[in-house]
Amino acid sequence: MEALIAGGGVAGAAAACLLGPRVTLIEREAEAHHKICGEFISHEAQSYLARLGIDPLTLGAAPINAVRLVHGDRAACAALRFRGLSLSRRALDEAMLAQAGQAGAGLLRGHAIRSASPAGLEADGLGRLAAPAVFLATGKHDLRGARRQPSRAAENLVGLKMYLVLHPAQRAELAGHVEVLLFRGGYAGLQLVEGSVANLCLLIDRARFKAAGGTWPGVRCYLEQDCPHLTRRLAGAAETLDRPVSIFRVPYGHLHAPGPADWPGLFRLGDQMGVIPSFCGDGISIALHSAFAAVAAHRASDAWAYHARMRRDLKGQIDRAGWFYRAGRARPGLAVVAARAWPGALRWIARLTRVPPWAMADL
Template identity: 40%
Template structure:
């Protein structure tokens, strides 16, 4: 008997190979990244009557290395977003100490600033966004953005009419930042538990310790610990044995003022690190884009400026305004990115100056003789729009 070609169909679907279909979700606006830039965009949209889906790659609350200092411009933007950092326990900062070797020059900041951990700040911003109706999904790792939407590591496709890229210093596949450097920057952070006497001495101060091949910022945060954050050249890191512990040891021998802080630390926690920090990079507004870039995906300002969080918030709020008025990504970039040119350039010049011993010594002495000039320089690194 000849085989029946329809037998498989009559017996059901057993003979048909299963087809894997990735679930698809449709959104009006998708924000990729739950840091200050992404949440500022989401809050700005919600305040304007629009909601969005925000996806964050971390499943649990993280404590990113960068962004523990809030400038006066950042504080104004956070207030506009509905956050009271004093209620979160932020430490008030009113003075800057510039330290080059044994030379210590302290000057008043142009306006009060604050010190707050990213863990506390990010959690508060996300909570604020959710209170306004923003949906947040955690543990969603977006691998690619194309004409169809955002493709996730788990195979999902999130279709969206508008996409905001707010992934911070994490690059997205297919959209690398041209940040090649012969001697890139590494970011390192430690949390120090200081003696009560040392806490009293540095309370209200942000210290900038200059050394060959980098600089370090030190300030107290809301839980009473001191946040020590370094930007160090790869070559100098290699000199220190390619280990964070080697960096601490070397700087303790080289910088007497920092050595005193370390000596009065009852506990130094394990370090956190990030490689290839692209300070000075700005997205080219002439390049065509199908999504809105905010935060470090729009531009990366040197950390000595203390303006990183303010840049993130400013770009997020600007993106929200563009989305609410129907501006295209290209129009948004053409309007907002030129605002970054001056502060990013000034901060980059300052970084290149203080990471050289002669430049750091010169900067400290000029600041001592002309304190008003130091405040002018600080203002020049602000995102004012």
């Protein structure tokens, strides 16, 4: 076996599709599961998925043609330069793992990896597995022995995702749009996924979360008080999950620089390599880009060159996204006023926060 892949999200599954029978992928979840994600699939992500033989439309993805930025009751809307798609990660990641299995990759599901070292991966129920290369694709979760050294301190944010069946009139108004809702203490994304169900995915300061009672009903009540637009959208909506999917402390802006914890055969993919503020909806394409680049570099056994390349490819995009993210959070009202005055602004921001075409050209 040439390589082990730790984690079966988009990054790990993409690498497994590309390497087929030469790899074994270890994923801690035994079955398809929900993940915290706005589930927007950008144009760049779609082109990588197509190369893997995955067509989100055949999986029921909803098309997204416009973005609507909302603060309070004010909104600015702009058409996207490309057609985005929206598909639950449960469906997308599962389709990718099935594709990897068809390509001949070994899939070991239901085994949590406990640690990583040059000697291999230590996983529940499997003991130690070793291979010349390890693709570390455990997303937000660090492994003992190979923890990320965040280049920025993680903000104290709580992430929550809930699916809702909206009232038909609200569903019709939302169709074709991704809505980015700015509120005091955070922001949310709202869009339809397959089956015309709405995904409400948000990040909120931990202090506000606690002030809202530290519960989902408390947060929903707080959001609806702060954002009349959302109150309208959610009127009469039925939640479809027993409780929201959650996450804490995402290290936005992180860009991995190899350090003493890295060894020559270790390739970091996806969120292990770089974390872009989620409002951009480009984390999936970064994960896919990293998988394609790591597989190419792995053929030359050059993890150092791979990490250096990824830093070059992603730095501008992640830095710019961080700047827009901080500006939007500091002056949400002004962000909407500016976007209304200059309708091209949202398209311009979208362009500046994508994996750049020059970075994808040789893969």
